[in-house]
Amino acid sequence: MSALLNKSIWKSECKFVISATSFNQIPNNLHVPEVAFVGRSNVGKSSLINALVGKTCARVSRQPGRTQQINFFSLNNKIMLVDLPGYGYAAVSKKTRELWDRIILDYLKFSPNIKRIFLLIDSRREIKTFDMDVANLLDKLGLVYQIVLTKIDKISNLDEIISLKKDFIISHSAAYPRLICTSSNKNIGLNDLRSEIELLIK
Numbered sequence: 665m666s667a668l669l670n671k672s673i674w675k676s677e678c679k680f681v682i683s684a685t686s687f688n689q690i691p692n693n694l695h696v697p698e699v700a701f702v703g704r705s706n707v708g709k710s711s712l713i714n715a716l717v718g719k720t721c722a723r724v725s726r727q728p729g730r731t732q733q734i735n736f737f738s739l740n741n742k743i744m745l746v747d748l749p750g751y752g753y754a755a756v757s758k759k760t761r762e763l764w765d766r767i768i769l770d771y772l773k774f775s776p777n778i779k780r781i782f783l784l785i786d787s788r789r790e791i792k793t794f795d796m797d798v799a800n801l802l803d804k805l806g807l808v809y810q811i812v813l814t815k816i817d818k819i820s821n822l823d824e825i826i827s828l829k830k831d832f833i834i835s836h837s838a839a840y841p842r843l844i845c846t847s848s849n850k851n852i853g854l855n856d857l858r859s860e861i862e863l864l865i866k
């Protein structure tokens with residue numbers, strides 16, 4: 665069930681603000697609440713941002729490893745949607761993987777404006793070691809994250825999957841209790857996610 669949506673935010677233009685390949689390239693004067701989309705390569709982070717704003721802001725690809733920087737997109741200067749590179753993509757060099765992991769971790773640890781982290785999990789896949797590592801780190805840092813299932817148009821056993829993911833949520837102290845199930849392709853769960861984001865805007 666979604667709360668009332670403040671449609672004006674979602675009707676406003678989604679503006680690309682900046683792309684950063686390291687934490688110190690991120691300007692420290694943004695002062696807008698941020699929501700970050702984190703997850704394995706190819707899980708659907710960029711697609712979900714595009715679906716939320718109703719246009720192609722973020723680059724999407726069938727090949728994992730599409731997003732290679734942190735990209736900031738602003739909605740009416742009220743909220744920043746932050747698209748991160750994916751983790752766990754084996755087909756890039758160790759050096760590149762380490763670079764992406766570093767920028768993801770630095771951003772999560774040091775960004776002052778993060779209001780919520782959406783930890784995306786492909787509904788067809790189990791929660792993997794990398795996801796666990798991120799969740800454990802966020803628990804340790806006390807940063808609230810919310811599990812978002814992606815690509816639910818691809819599955820037929822949603823109830824079973826929800827129940828497994830709920831066990832994961834219960835066992836993680838910083839995991840926000842509400843699970844959101846989405847499909848960017850079929851526009852499922854987008855209003856649920858939009859209303860969560862709206863609650864974070866002052």
Ligand SMILES: Nc1nc2c(ncn2[C@@H]2O[C@H](COP(=O)(O)OP(=O)(O)OP(=O)(O)O)[C@@H](O)[C@H]2O)c(=O)[nH]1
Pocket residue numbers: 703704705706707708709710711712723724725726727728729730731732748749750751814815816817818846847848849850
């Ligand atoms: N069926 C289906 N496919 C999706 C959905 N969301 C994304 N995809 C597909 O999954 C692939 C990866 O999507 P991206 O949005 O680029 O994934 P990403 O997490 O940003 O990937 P990286 O930038 O490489 O980390 C693309 O081929 C998308 O079309 C969805 O809801 N349903």
Ligand SMILES: [Mg+2]
Pocket residue numbers: 709710711723724730731747748749750
């Ligand atoms: Mg991407």
